[in-house]
Amino acid sequence: MKNQIKHFLLLAIMACSSLLSAQSAVQYMEKITKEFNKISEETWDYTRAVAHKKQGKLIENKRKEMLNANRSALNRIKNMQPFKGDASYRDSTVRYLELSYMVLNNDYSKIVDMEEISEQSYDAMEAYMTAQELANDKLEAAFEVASKAQKDFAAQNNINLVENDSKTAEKLEKASEVFKYYNKIYLAFFKPYKQEIYLIEALSKGDVNGMKQNQESLSKLSKEAITKIKAIQAYKNNTTLKVSVTDVLEFYIMEADKKIPLLVDFMMKKEKFDKLKAVMDKKGQSASKSEIDEYNAAIKEMNATSNGFNNINNELNNKRAHVLDTWNNSVSRYLDKNVSNKK
Secondary structure, three states: OOOOOHHHOEEEEEOOOOHHHHHHHHHHHHHHHHHHHHHHHHHHHHHHHHHOOOOHHHHHHHHHHHHHHHHHHHHHHHOOOOEOOEOHHHHHHHHHHHHHHHHHHHHHHHHHHHHHHHHHOHHHHHHHHHHHHHHHHHHHHHHHHHHHHHHHHHHHOOEEEEEOOOHHHHHHHHHHHHHHHHHHHHHHHHHHHHHHHHHHHHHHHOOHHHHHHHHHHHHHHHHHHHHHHHHOOOEOOEOHHHHHHHHHHHHHHHHHHHHHHHHHHHHHHHHHHHHHHHHHHHHHHHOOHHHHHHHHHHHHHHHHHHHHHHHHHHHHHHHHHHHHHHHHHHHHHHHHHHOOOOO
């Protein structure tokens, strides 16, 4: 996004020679610049909607508005006459807009679909973010061709181009940096986040082996994620995201290393108790006094263990909710602070 729009937002200054001819060339360039200004405004509206978590339907409508702006600009520029018989500048711009339209219409449409399943697994999330980067790379490559044609046109017509980014282009460039940084942090966080979900699912099913396996993976992945987060330089010396996501990861480590073993122990005792209960239910009145005494002791122990299990579960649920709420709030504040919500 950084370079998709801004390079076309240039101030054309005439050289002293060939005054009338240069003036005509400036006017020709201004027509193209006007079209890109419209695209820039639509792109910014879309970016604001994404950054400030507007409803999915609204975000998709903004993407369609970008498409319409692109198509309108493409049609108007395509219908422009060549400048003094030279169509290279116009045609290069048209090729850029055509590819841009295809990326917005096809690639971004797929990205929207990928977003719907991105939370299902780390691979899906990574593929989703990679698709975004590849789409932007395509636009960047197409722009380079159009940019060269623009510079060639200016040189041939004695126009000195002085880059003068509009406020919208500056906001788009900053937003690109803001999202890029967030994506790095989020991708490092997402794998252990997803792993904990698998752990909770195993716990809810009473799957002791699944709990043990996911416990080990959660601890390992969380420690690796913390190392990755530490290596990421803070955005403009603001460490809020790094601190809040590290708090989540440290919670995962504490949960996996200290609390889950206690819950696993409870589940194993429960399995043992359930087997004993099945035997006692089968024996009924024929059970001996010693067997009854053993069973009653097991019930007492099970009740005490159950209380401990519930206390640990409540503790984990409360702490999990707190660190995740803090993380989500820090993301919202980060985006609100660094991506303007103004048009």
